[in-house]
Amino acid sequence: MSRFLKKIAGWFSYDIGIDLGTANTLVYIKDQGIVLREPSVVAMSGERVRAVGEDAKRMVGRTPGSVVAIRPLKDGVIADLNVAEEMLKYFIQKACARRSLRGPRILIAHPSGITEVERRAIEDSAEHSGAIAVRLIEEPMAAAIGVGLPYTEPIGSMIVDIGGGTTEVAIISLSGIVYSQSEKCGGDALDDTITRHMLAAHNLLVGPRTAEDIKIRVGSAHPLQQELQMEVKGRDRGTGLPKTVTVRSEEIREALKDKLDVIVSAVRQTLDHCPPELASDLYDRGIVVAGGGALLRGLADLLHEQTSLPITIADDPLSAVAEGTGKFLQENDDVFDEE
Numbered sequence: 147m148s149r150f151l152k153k154i155a156g157w158f159s160y161d162i163g164i165d166l167g168t169a170n171t172l173v174y175i176k177d178q179g180i181v182l183r184e185p186s187v188v189a190m191s192g193e194r195v196r197a198v199g200e201d202a203k204r205m206v207g208r209t210p211g212s213v214v215a216i217r218p219l220k221d222g223v224i225a226d227l228n229v230a231e232e233m234l235k236y237f238i239q240k241a242c243a244r245r246s247l248r249g250p251r252i253l254i255a256h257p258s259g260i261t262e263v264e265r266r267a268i269e270d271s272a273e274h275s276g277a278i279a280v281r282l283i284e285e286p287m288a289a290a291i292g293v294g295l296p297y298t299e300p301i302g303s304m305i306v307d308i309g310g311g312t313t314e315v316a317i318i319s320l321s322g323i324v325y326s327q328s329e330k331c332g333g334d335a336l337d338d339t340i341t342r343h344m345l346a347a348h349n350l351l352v353g354p355r356t357a358e359d360i361k362i363r364v365g366s367a368h369p370l371q372q373e374l375q376m377e378v379k380g381r382d383r384g385t386g387l388p389k390t391v392t393v394r395s396e397e398i399r400e401a402l403k404d405k406l407d408v409i410v411s412a413v414r415q416t417l418d419h420c421p422p423e424l425a426s427d428l429y430d431r432g433i434v435v436a437g438g439g440a441l442l443r444g445l446a447d448l449l450h451e452q453t454s455l456p457i458t459i460a461d462d463p464l465s466a467v468a469e470g471t472g473k474f475l476q477e478n479d480d481v482f483d484e485e
């Protein structure tokens with residue numbers, strides 16, 4: 147397309163960025179900001195989609211046996227292509243309903259562990275949703291841009307993105323990923339560990355939402371100035387009856403330790419792979435942490451203790467990737483040019 151035609155096309159279309167996360171999907175409309183933020187969940191009964199996003203999450207664990215909640219990207223790979231496509235289409239249509247004569251041009255941030263086939267599937271899904279052009283960007287790159295790291299400069303920056311299904315660690319310089327590692331250990335793994343702990347230590351059966359609630363309310367990665375406690379309701383495994391127990395932040399921290407060690411090792415291994423010419427940048431500038439997992443209490447203290455580097459938690463860790471897609475669109479007019 148000529149430059150002139152491209153300009154005309156731009157008047158009739160518009161650009162959006164999507165953070166296709168394992169736990170949450172966000173949509174950013176250029177010049178407007180984040181317009182949609184919903185869980186990456188689809189409720190299905192048989193082959194039929196019953197609900198997507200917030201509505202679907204509300205159904206989890208409270209639905210009749212025939213309705214199952216699916217998280218199509220749960221472990222950072224696409225578990226079910228058709229369901230993933232339905233979800234992406236729903237979010238695109240919801241965010242973009244009747245906005246312009248033509249469909250949007252879409253930049254999608256995806257977990258870096260997916261295969262070529264899965265990348266293609268994401269592109270196809272976006273096209274089926276009416277997109278007139280689709281480009282992909284790796285999640286850690288988008289996160290680095292979103293938190294304001296100097297990604298285009300010849301300076302080494304390190305980003306750690308702790309999502310629901312995965313933790314992505316990357317070193318970025320000159321608009322490229324120098325080294326990255328994706329670990330299937332994120333917020334979900336912490337929740338599962340809490341579920342198992344409640345059963346082993348208190349004989350209490352709790353669902354995934356309660357486990358996440360415990361993590362958010364009293365979870366921590368490092369001793370706290372003031373330790374916390376909360377009441378947890380569940381069902382006694384022996385009697386099957388409702389029961390309430392008090393849990394303390396110390397015991398939850400102990401339970402989370404092994405999973406947090408996996409995250410710490412991923413960070414340390416990535417540091418070991420850092421090219422020597424960028425290492426001094428990392429030592430001066432430290433590590434930025436994004437993704438919902440960055441909100442775990444004491445995480446910065448744990449990472450600092452284990453790496454000796456300065457650690458910064460992103461201002462709004464849950465929005466970093468979506469903000470990054472938006473900023474990338476804003477700063478690069480040629481994102482959708484044909485190669």
Ligand code: ADP
Binds near residue numbers: 168333442
């Ligand atoms: P993804 O990019 O995989 O969609 P997100 O970046 O949206 O993931 O993060 C979701 C994860 O963050 C979930 O596991 C959620 O439990 C966790 N999370 C959200 N808030 C907190 C908090 N305050 N403390 C600890 N974990 C949190």
Ligand code: MG
Binds near residue numbers: 167285307309437
């Ligand atoms: Mg994410």
